[in-house]
Amino acid sequence: MIRLKYTVLLFVMLFNAGLQAQNTYKRWSDIIRKNDASWFGSDQAKKIAENVLLYQRDIGGWPKNIQMQNELTASEKKSLLKLKKNAVETTTDNGATTQEMLFMSRMYAQVKDERYKESFLKGLDYLLKAQYANGGWPQFYPLKKGYYSHITYNDDSMARILEVLKEISEETNYYSIKPSKEITLKSKTAFDKGIDCILKTQYKQNGVLTVWCAQHDEVTLQPAKARAYELPSLSGKESAGIVLLLMSIDKPSPEIVTAVKAAHAWFEKTKITNIKEEPVLNSKGEKIDKKIVAGQNTDPVWARFMELDTNEPFFSDRDGIKKKSLNDIGPERRNGYAWYTNDPAEVLKKYSAWAVKNGTRVSEKDKKNITYITVAQDGSGDFTKIQDAVYASPAFPYEKVTIFVKKGTYNEKVRIPEWNTNIILLGENKENTIITYDDNFSKISLGRNSTFYTYTVLVEGDDFTASNLTIKNASGDRGQGIALSVVSNRAKITNCILSGHQDTLYLSGTNTRQYFKDCYIEGTTDFIFGGATALFENCEIHSIKSSYITAASTPEGTAFGFVFKNCRLTAEPEASAVYLGRPWRIYAKTAFINCEMGKQIKPEGWENWSKPEAEKKALYAEFNNKGEGFNPSKRVSWSHQLTKSEADKYSIENILKDTVLNWYSK
Structure with missing residues (x-):
């Protein structure tokens, strides 16, 4: 009886261990970030790592929107080997390259395969080479014609790059792979240049600093257009990622402090608390559309696009014609794009503690009762x-x-x-x-x-x-x-x-x-x-x-x-x-x-x-x-x-x- 109980217990333990080693996430980005560290030592992780290595181009970057975990046929593997020298589609858009680098770092922490380390370092080298002299990054590198060459904050592309460089330059333990001292110093220089670019591109509205556009011209640094419906505008979403990055910097410069405070004021000014999204259902109860309706004291949201000089939200179809309401554009774009965001709420949540630490003795808790503030240059x-x-x-x-x-x-x-x-x-x-x-x-x-x-x-x-x-x-x-x-x-x-x-x-x-x-x-x-x-x-x-x-x-x-x-x-x-x-x-x-x-x-x-x-x-x-x-x-x-x-x-x-x-x- 004792031996039987022991056998059953051993079976249960092995079965549970197998479940823990089995990835249960369907999205590539979730696989990287949500799996336990031990999973990256599993056979399944090693199999996916082979795919990631295949997709990486010789230049060091990866293409975007690839579900790396999907099994590849022999023919597909052969095609990917032929594409190694082709760098046309390498990018940092939609998390590409930075998330694959994180995957390789998590793999190397569990399995000391030197190919993983080499892959990570090639990705880092790609990021360093892709940077403009003014500190910004294009959406694609090598450069691709069209709006792709603009300095790209869209979908947090540049913020993600700078987060990588920050961890490398500060020699933290976030990544398991430690570059040479020379590369670490290059990363620090690139990070500083990137922050300088962010400060220079913060948009002034009537002479007052606000936030950022999703794209900025790589030469003039002015807000720039991307796709037909992505017109020059102040961005509620992308700006939040930039500000959170700036807030993560220890001992920020006066210029960074000013930038954060100005952006925080803009987020407070432009938050929307009187609308909500409502699904449109068919007779079967299936969602077929969405619409924006009036609400009271709703959780704050921000528009993805706001007018440069008035902060008024706008929306557009693929014809590029501005409309004042999301309900005024066609269902294809209405449902196929994220027109509102709650990302700046995280800035507002963290701002109080940040402000106390960086230039004020007044906490958010005390702010309601402020009646006297002293300003002194000394x-x-x-x-x-x-x-x-x-x-x-x-x-x-x-x-x-x-x-x-x-x-x-x-x-x-x-x-x-x-x-x-x-x-x-x-x-x-x-x-x-x-x-x-x-x-x-x-x-x-x-x-x-x-x-x-x-x-x-x-x-x-x-x-x-x-x-x-x-x-x-x-x-x-x-x-x-x-x-x-x-x-x-x-x-x-x-x-x-x-x-x-x-x-x-x-x-x-x-x-x-x-x-x-x-x-x-x-x-x-x-x-x-x-x-x-x-x-x-x-x-x-x-x-x-x-x-x-x-x-x-x-x-x-x-x-x-x-x-x-x-x-x-x-x-x-x-x-x-x-x-x-x-x-x-x-x-x-x-x-x-x-x-x-x-x-x-x-x-x-x-x-x-x-x-x-x-x-x-x-x-x-x-x-x-x-x-x-x-x-x-x-x-x-x-x-x-x-x-x-x-x-x-x-x-x-x-x-x-x-x-x-x-x-x-x-």
């Missing part, structure tokens, strides 16, 4: 960059969030997004707390609207306050260059220096109210411009040369445009002929009340900018001004000298009236 604060503090600020907070900026010159573009409301940007003092950048129209070079991308600081979030700061566009007298752009409502700027040349201060937005008090604002041409309603109190308006102070574009029907009260208008000695303003748009409204005007102000005061109709529709007004530049009798006939009762209407309560009562005094 590292004594929570951040060393202002933009990073903005990234850490909660969206739509109930309380004011103060970003205190210690003394220093911060050479950066700063954007306060529309979801970062209630921000207070507080400098230590205005003379020594300086935010500066040097973009201008020619440098930006984005077409006729380049001016609007030149800002040093852009404010989109409502209920913004700034004080004790210098905000400067340092490009000099080289055309349009905005220092401060405010397109938000209820923005209050006090005790600040706003410095630039042409177009220093842009004020706009729909039905926006903005308040400037005790500020110094300098520039050359149209250096205060836009369509907002803005009140300037106790400010010094300084002209650097003879030109125009204001260029209002007040919308028709707006009660007030730009209003200057108790301000001083000063100028450099060479600025001897300065106009108070000219109409950017014909309904421009600008008023100067109780202001001191220097002799630089031209007697006629105003100019129509070759718009005769503006003389009837614009409102240029003055009241009770003084100084050598105040010459009411010599002003152009179509301007207005207000009466006392008319001037009384220009009260702070009337000008800045809003649904939030007395916001300007808080």
